[in-house]
Each structure stands twice: as structure tokens, then as C-alpha cells.
Amino acid sequence: xxxxxxxxxxxxxxxxxxxxxxxxxxxxxxxxxxxxxxxxxxxxxxxxxxxxxxxxxxxxxxxxxxxxxxxxxxxxxxxxxxxxxxxxxxxxxxxxxxxxxxxxxxxxxxxxxxxxxxxxxxxxxxxxxxxxxxxxxxxxxxxxxxxxxxxxxxxxxxxxxxxxxxxxxxxxxxxxxxxxxxxxxxxxxxxxxxxxxxxxxxxxxxxxxxxxxxxxxxxxxxxxxxxxxxxxxxxxxxxxxxxxxxxxxxxxxxxxxxxxxxxxxxxxxxxxxxxxxxxxxxxxxxxxxxxxxxxxxxxxxxxxxxxxxxxxxxxxxxxxxxxxxxxxxxxxxxxxxxxxxxxxxxxxxxxxxxxxx
Amino acid sequence: xxxxxxxxxxxxxxxxxxxxxxxxxxxxxxxxxxxxxxxxxxxxxxxxxxxxxxxxxxxxxxxxxxxxxxxxxxxxxxxxxxxxxxxxxxxxxxxxxxxxxxxxxxxxxxxxxxxxxxxxxxxxxxxxxxxxxxxxxxxxxxxxxxxxxxxxxxxxxxxxxxxxxxxxxxxxxxxxxxxxxxxxxxxxxxxxxxxxxxxxxxxxxxxxxxxxxxxxxxxxxxxxxxxxxxxxxxxxxxxxxxxxxxxxxxxxxxxxxxxxxxxxxxxxxxxxxxxxxxxxxxxxxxxxxxxxxxxxxxxxxxxxxxxxxxxxxxxxxxxxxxxxxxxxxxxxxxxxxxxxxxxxxxxxxxxxx
Numbered sequence: 017x018x019x020x021x022x023x024x025x026x027x028x029x030x031x032x033x034x035x036x037x038x039x040x041x042x043x044x045x046x047x048x049x050x051x052x053x054x055x056x057x058x059x060x061x062x063x064x065x066x067x068x069x070x071x072x073x074x075x076x077x078x079x080x081x082x083x084x085x086x087x088x089x090x091x092x093x094x095x096x097x098x099x100x101x102x103x104x105x106x107x108x109x110x111x112x113x114x115x116x117x118x119x120x121x122x123x124x125x126x127x128x129x130x131x132x133x134x135x136x137x138x139x140x141x142x143x144x145x146x147x148x149x150x151x152x153x154x155x156x157x158x159x160x161x162x163x164x165x166x167x168x169x170x171x172x173x174x175x176x177x178x179x180x181x182x183x184x185x186x187x188x189x190x191x192x193x194x195x196x197x198x199x200x201x202x203x204x205x206x207x208x209x210x211x212x213x214x215x216x217x218x219x220x221x222x223x224x225x226x227x228x229x230x231x232x233x234x235x236x237x238x239x240x241x242x243x244x245x246x247x248x249x250x251x252x253x254x255x256x257x258x259x260x261x262x263x264x265x266x267x268x269x270x271x272x273x274x275x276x277x278x279x280x281x282x283x284x285x286x287x288x289x290x291x292x293x294x295x296x297x298x299x300x301x302x303x304x305x306x307x308x309x310x311x312x313x314x315x316x317x318x319x320x321x322x323x324x325x326x327x328x329x330x331x332x333x334x335x336x337x338x339x340x341x342x343x344x345x346x347x348x349x350x351x352x353x354x355x356x357x358x359x360x361x362x363x364x365x366x367x368x369x370x371x372x373x
Numbered sequence: 374x375x376x377x378x379x380x381x382x383x384x385x386x387x388x389x390x391x392x393x394x395x396x397x398x399x400x401x402x403x404x405x406x407x408x409x410x411x412x413x414x415x416x417x418x419x420x421x422x423x424x425x426x427x428x429x430x431x432x433x434x435x436x437x438x439x440x441x442x443x444x445x446x447x448x449x450x451x452x453x454x455x456x457x458x459x460x461x462x463x464x465x466x467x468x469x470x471x472x473x474x475x476x477x478x479x480x481x482x483x484x485x486x487x488x489x490x491x492x493x494x495x496x497x498x499x500x501x502x503x504x505x506x507x508x509x510x511x512x513x514x515x516x517x518x519x520x521x522x523x524x525x526x527x528x529x530x531x532x533x534x535x536x537x538x539x540x541x542x543x544x545x546x547x548x549x550x551x552x553x554x555x556x557x558x559x560x561x562x563x564x565x566x567x568x569x570x571x572x573x574x575x576x577x578x579x580x581x582x583x584x585x586x587x588x589x590x591x592x593x594x595x596x597x598x599x600x601x602x603x604x605x606x607x608x609x610x611x612x613x614x615x616x617x618x619x620x621x622x623x624x625x626x627x628x629x630x631x632x633x634x635x636x637x638x639x640x641x642x643x644x645x646x647x648x649x650x651x652x653x654x655x656x657x658x659x660x661x662x663x664x665x666x667x668x669x670x671x672x673x674x675x676x677x678x679x680x681x682x683x684x685x686x687x688x689x690x691x692x693x694x695x696x697x698x699x700x701x702x703x704x705x706x707x708x709x710x711x712x713x714x715x716x717x718x719x720x721x722x723x724x725x726x
Contacts, residue, residue, distance in 0.1 A: 046446065047445040047446050048445050048446045049446075051446030051447075058394075062386075062391060062394050063394075106671065110446075111446050112449075112673065112674075115403060120673065122386075123385060133652075221384045222384065224384075225381055
């Protein structure tokens, strides 16, 4: 691992110790303000969801449709990003509140919480950006690193990445069932079918809610409510897809081989998380709506620290990187998004050998 | 049916999650109460008046309740006896808590809880209660804050305006430090059938401080043996009472309530503790309760008294053996419900939590 930077093994250990100290500092200072923060976000989210759905019932007045749809879209984004993803990481488990706990939480996303926790918390966060280990590296359908062998199918990847954005939650639900692993005989078809079945049942409940129950309650507003819910779901999907691809695929983020991560020390692990992740700079509202994944670097260094603390420690992580001469990849949302699309478009074509990206 | 229909609309949340947002007292899955008042009783004890939320089942006099309080963002649970009588016309319940020197939670309850605050509640439970048919004569022996469950009983009698023949012996350091001292004396004045005998262990200058013995009790109350007895207080008092009644062959006439922290045995070897449903695994020593081990690992642990009394903390043992901190006895078969607050790991343990 130390071969991937100019740092000596000793530097890397020191880098790791500094980050351990930072982590311990945050853990020691978790308290009332943090608890109040997450409860407030949850209250605002539920208020927006209930309010948005109520306003949508008045959709005969077009601005009501627009307002209701916007409220519901924001509610779904908050629910997935700042609440669901982070609660499922166990960021709030320290509160010992069974209502806000990784072992009891279920979210408004097609992938059931326990399947997500396995594929995301465990597989992705442990093997971040390791080719052949981190399935999030292209989600088994995108070529995001020149080390991935090219195949003619990738010529279409800009197109189907666009399609994936619209149906992101469904894509992830199917992806979390790890059909590819069953195909390769790494897990049984029975288990995979069971997972798909549970995802399907969850999806059915959500479909029933968004596309049958609430439209029916809307009465004469049946169609506008249905379309409003569909719009909110797609908006959430596109947003989540955008933020998440900006986390690991912009130019400047590195991928690793299994050999590189062999016998990794704690410092090496931190280093890989840093080099494999990219932040998005922007105003506080961007951080909130991205579930603080705009602080992807801090999140990957400390996946289980409360998300409201990432912004607070980001300057110190950045200083640390500067001190050790390490890159700290960040950029505005338009810039990072463009960077992701450039990479996906370029890697759709076969790579001329030895040309590093 | 209606709940199922509402559940479709709130999926993946429950309707309750929205109800609780509006008012925590409306939650049915997370029983809560609102603090109406905090009334000082003595220098270090206060009564907390609570309005219980929906779903609260009325307690029997003498029972205890688990109270969850949010301290610096973290929920902490403890068990306290209810000091209010059942059936109070205003529907309120009270607990009376003494701030112990090492009592992190009790100090918070006595000094920091404010009217308007929300606490979480468990349903009342406990077997330190009166039988359905009252015996002809009753004996209450209490010490310190051990008076609280008995207070609930006495207040119940007073509320009904029907005081049976009661002899109440109470031990406290001094007169002013008797929790409910004034009220007890008023009740004794109002009901001739209630006799109150106060024993002060620090009676004042010039008088010898002394803990009471069972002999003192028999001297004050001639018909101890003929009475059905309820005893609540520190370990010494309870041990003495149990020995006395057992020696008299009257053990079935004695009811006790123990609220004493468990003594930690010396560092015995522990093992790996796996919380199966939470998918957590930690290494535990043999001196730390499984409850503390789980809490330290941020597992959602049901808990209450933390001294093996209330059984709120019961968890299913999936595999392994545990040791009871109170007796040192090793036990456990797969499927057993164990009290995590007084159990430690003996080797590797799997808990269904």
C-alpha cells in the first residue's frame, strides 16, 4: 500500500494515529446537540412527507402539485440520504434509542435494510475501490477503471448509466441480492431468490403506497398524485445516483488491486479510503441533501461517526492531508458530475494499454 | 384492520412513528410519560409526577416501573417503585427517587428533570403487592427510600378511606430525613388503625446512633408473628428480616423487595459475546454484566433495575453458559431467558438480541 504514495510505512502509521485521535475526539464529545440534530432532521423529514402528500391532494391547482411534489421529493431524499443511510451505518446507535438504531431501522428504498447493510456497510466500506472485491466499483455494470477489462457492452454505458439513474433504487435492490455471485457459484440460488423475494415484497409495499393507496385517497386527483409520487421517486433516484457516483468515480479517485490491500495496516486502510473517495464542495443545504456524502472522504474514514460531524472535522482532515502531502479530492457538484460522466464516457471505449487514468 | 390500512400509507414506518412525532405520549410502541412536576421531598430525594401516555396499564400498589431518561443524548433505564396509589383521580403516577452518591441516573432524575420533559416508561411490574383479599393485620418494615412502594399502599388505603390494621416501622437517619415523613405522621393521626413507629439511626447529639434489630421490632409490635409482612430497604434489613421469619417458620408471611446493586465478583474469565440479531461480537470479561457489555457495544438492550429484580432485561440465550452475579451460580441452556443485568459470560455466549 505504501507503494501507492511517496509516504514511508512510518508516515502512514502516523497518519493513521492522527485519524484515530480525531475519531476518539468526536466520539468523546457526542452528546445532546447531536441527538437533537438527528431528531430534528427526522421531524422535518416526516413533516415534509406528510405535508407534501397532503398538499398534493389539492393538485387541481397546479402550483399545489408542484409544491407537493417538491416537498415529497425533498422528504424522500432526506429519508434516504441523511437519515436512512446514516442510521443504517450505526452512526446513531450510541443514543441507545431503539427508534433510531441500525438494527431496527427500515427505509424508503427498495433494498431491504439488512441486505443493504451487508453489501454496503460490509462489502463496500471494507473493500473500498478494490478491483474484484468492491462490487460498488461500477455496480457490476459500469467500467469505471481502465483496469477493468473492456467489453463491447460498455460502449452503451453512458446510455444505461442514465437509465440507472432513473431507476436507481431498483437497480440497487437487484444489485444487493448479488445475482452475479450466485451465477459464479459463490452463493446459492436459493439464498439469492429469497433475497430477491424479500426485496420484491418490500418494493410491492412501496408501490402499493405510492402508486395505489395515495392516488386513490386523492380521489379526483388520482392521476396528479400518482405522477407526483412517481416524480418524487425518480427525483430521489437521480439525486442519489448523482451524489453516490460523485463519491468514488470522479477523476482523481484511485482504484486498488487485491495485492495492494494485502496485509494492510490501519494507516494503509485509512489511506485507501482517502485516495478512493472524493468530496463535493458547496453550501450547507447541499451537505444536508447529500446526507453528508458530500464529505465522502470523512465518511469513508469514519463511516460510523454522526454525519453532522463530518463538516466539522473536514478542515482538519484536509490539513492532515496537506501535512502529509496527500491529495484531497474535492470540487463543486457540477464539476464532479461532469468529471464522472467524462470518465464513464471515456472508459466506454477500450483503453490503450499503459494509459493510466 | 384500520392499523393495517394506515400501515400501507406509512410504510416502511409504522403509523405510530408519525403519532409519536406529534405527541410522544400517543405512541403505542414506545410507552412514554410527561413530567408534570418535580417535588423535593428531602435534601436528596424528589418525587417526579408523571402523566403516562397511551397504553399505560394501571399499576398495583407496591409495583415498580422502568423509567428511561435521555442524558446527553443517550437513553438510560432504571427501575423505581411507584409511590402513588393506583386509581389516582387525575391519572398521574409518581416515583420518588433518592439521588445516590454514585447514582448517575438517580442524580439526573432528582436534579435535572423538569416539568414538560418526556421520559420513557415500561409497564409496571413486580410481586411486592397486596393480596386480593387483605389479611386482617399488616406489618410494613421500611428503611430510607424503601418506603416508596409501601407509600403507594398506604395512599391507596387512604384514598379509599379504609385503613386496615397496619403497623409500620420505618428507619431513617433523622426525623427530617424521613421521605414522606409529614404525610406518614398525618396518616397515622387520621387513621387510628395505622400505627407508625419511627426509628432514627442518627437521633441527635447525646443519643447513641444504632441500627434497629428484629428484637427492637418485636418489642415495638407485640404481634409481629401474626401479621403479614412487607419489608423493603437495604440488604442488611432484608437479610435480617428473612432470617427472622424463616427461623420462626413463617417465611410465607413475608414479602420483600430488594433494590440493591449487585456485587461484582473477582475477575473471572469471560468469553466472546455475540449479539445474533444485531450482528455484533465483542469480548467480555467475566465480571461485567451482559447488559453492560451490550450497551458498550451499542446494542439495543432492554433493561430496568440493573440488579436482577424487575426482569425487564430478559433475553434469550442462543448458546453458551452464564454466571449469576448474585449467587456465582453457573447456568444456561439454549433457549433460556436470562437476566442480562446480573449475568456474565462463562466462555462464549450467543444472545438472541
